[in-house]
Amino acid sequence: MHNTDIKLDLQLRFRLIEIIAQWEGRLTTNHLCQAFGIGRQQASKDINHYLKAFARGGLEYDRSLKGYKPTDQFRPQFCQGHAHEYLQLLDRHDDLGGVLSFLSLKLGGTEVLDVPSRHVDPQVVRTLVQAAREGLAVEVHYDSLSSVAPADDPTRLIHPHTLVFNGVRWHVRAWCEKNQAFRDFVISRFRGPASLDDSRPRIRKADDREWQQSVTCTLIPNPRLSQRQKEVIARDNGMDLDTLSLPLTVPKALLPYYLKRMDVAHPYNPLLEDFYQQVVVKTQA
Structure with missing residues (x-):
């Protein structure tokens, strides 16, 4: 694993180098420039530093790609090489909280529950x-x-x-x-x-078409819950506290994923207790 004596900002840039190279198969100075707001000269310096000190033949320049690609000798040292690191980077690259999780710091008094990492072949993703x-x-x-x-x-x-x-x-x-x-x-x-x-x-x-077409639905607390329970559920899920509702507009192809991610009971199951179907899709009157 990496040397903890390396400055924090450089660890982050080396980590980005490894993740982009492994999962996209093409690393350029633009990746570092855009992610960290540094100049091309500094980005090139960082890449050369990584190549000399840590790459060990794991990255090579490909003229047709106009960037660096991983070789069979590539072994990440500043990340774990898991697909969720790349996905997290895509999802949160412009979020300060994402920068902290991107570094995977362990802070006292906190714990993040990670589901077991699913096997994803880097060559397939690239x-x-x-x-x-x-x-x-x-x-x-x-x-x-x-x-x-x-x-x-x-x-x-x-x-x-x-x-x-x-x-x-x-x-x-x-x-x-x-x-x-x-x-x-x-x-x-x-x-x-x-x-x-x-x-x-x-x-x-x-x-x-399903990707281009947007659909809108409204999420509400289960109407069969008590008023107090509905207010608690609304607050938990970022709903408007006056209307106890949350409009959601997403590409039609992604709607099932949004509903599952937000633990929405859809379709509603009348045989299941209402307490276990806390958020539902509002039906049109």
């Missing part, structure tokens, strides 16, 4: 990210729960456009050649290696 960035297709094996893999286990051809983290696991939104529709794929169910395919017609994010 390929998905590159494909989404360049508008390419990806050929990869996928273990679907809805179908039984045939004996020859053919690959799946998808056109990814966005990675989505629902707070528990990663998904990728992509056009599926097999189903001829946009689908959500659980990234931990891909089995590598994944390969790029530039021979297919490009399918754009703009073609994904």
